[in-house]
Amino acid sequence: MSTRTPIAFLKGHGTENDFVIVPDPDNVIDLSPAAVAALCDRRAGIGGDGLLHVVRSAAHPEAKDMAAEAEWFMDYRNGDGSIAEMCGNGVRVFARYLQHAGHTAEGDLAIATRGGVKTVHIAKDGDVTVGMGKARLPEGDVKVSVGERSWPARNVNMGNPHAVAFVDDLAHAGDLYSPPPFSPASAYPDGVNVEFVVDRGPRHVALRVHERGSGETRSCGTGACAVAVATARRDGTDPAVTGAPVTYTVDVPGGTLVITERPDGEIEMTGPAVIVAEGELEADWLETVVR
Numbered sequence: 135m136s137t138r139t140p141i142a143f144l145k146g147h148g149t150e151n152d153f154v155i156v157p158d159p160d161n162v163i164d165l166s167p168a169a170v171a172a173l174c175d176r177r178a179g180i181g182g183d184g185l186l187h188v189v190r191s192a193a194h195p196e197a198k199d200m201a202a203e204a205e206w207f208m209d210y211r212n213g214d215g216s217i218a219e220m221c222g223n224g225v226r227v228f229a230r231y232l233q234h235a236g237h238t239a240e241g242d243l244a245i246a247t248r249g250g251v252k253t254v255h256i257a258k259d260g261d262v263t264v265g266m267g268k269a270r271l272p273e274g275d276v277k278v279s280v281g282e283r284s285w286p287a288r289n290v291n292m293g294n295p296h297a298v299a300f301v302d303d304l305a306h307a308g309d310l311y312s313p314p315p316f317s318p319a320s321a322y323p324d325g326v327n328v329e330f331v332v333d334r335g336p337r338h339v340a341l342r343v344h345e346r347g348s349g350e351t352r353s354c355g356t357g358a359c360a361v362a363v364a365t366a367r368r369d370g371t372d373p374a375v376t377g378a379p380v381t382y383t384v385d386v387p388g389g390t391l392v393i394t395e396r397p398d399g400e401i402e403m404t405g406p407a408v409i410v411a412e413g414e415l416e417a418d419w420l421e422t423v424v425r
């Protein structure tokens with residue numbers, strides 16, 4: 135019989151971008167990249183596009199400095215165990231978890247992330263909105279390709295890197311089993327999330343995404359924001375130029391996100407965030423699979 139303390143987990147999603155959630159307020163669980171990949175494995179583990187390690191900011195070396203502003207730190211990991219700077223759906227599901235666990239109520243709260251402190255609003259109607267901060271648009275032409283086709287892409291940084299390509303048909307993105315090649319290689323030394331976008335109507339687009347460290351996912355929050363920013367520049371609705379906020383509806387394979395950019399560049403994203411299950415890992419399982 136094991137004498138180990140069982141590890142609690144939850145499973146949640148935001149527009150079907152799904153996460154294993156590991157509450158660990160004092161930061162005592164050893165979540166190596168191999169352990170994260172094992173937990174996110176859809177056949178041999180719990181399964182998820184990524185993992186949300188829920189830690190008190192004061193207990194995490196990367197978040198200590200944010201502890202005065204935000205009690206909780208989202209230590210986000212991609213499904214392959216790699217670390218990313220930011221996860222837009224993740225932070226909304228993280229907020230939902232804090233509400234579910236009784237750490238917060240409806241209304242506003244601040245969450246520390248590697249991309250800085252984000253303000254989240256949990257609405258009565260159930261949707262969760264996050265203030266994503268401002269996009270950066272690094273200069274330079276980027277190209278992404280799938281098979282014989284290639285497209286110019288807009289380089290948008292939402293804390294993490296994105297390449298946004300407007301295509302005629304989302305099927306042209308192919309099976310997305312592997313990361314779409316991009317050039318020049320120097321554009322994304324740490325890899326990139328690639329969004330393929332089509333128009334659906336006025337201020338309404340749809341995307342497919344290949345995420346760095348996770349593969350094709352059914353939604354990407356930072357990706358949806360990058361798409362809204364790139365589309366506004368394409369459409370001539372850039373709020374910094376027009377002086378008026380602009381809102382885009384972004385359909386993702388797993389649902390819909392609504393993104394508003396204001397003239398000062400601040401971006402807000404709204405959508406659903408759901409907790410679907412909670413449980414305990416089988417004693418010793420993690421230890422066995424990552425040994």
Ligand SMILES: N[C@@H](CCC[C@H](N)C(=O)O)C(=O)O
Nearest residue numbers: 218221222223294354355356
């Ligand atoms: N799904 C996320 C983005 C997660 C990080 C990304 N894969 C990266 O490596 O940058 C979102 O909702 O933003």
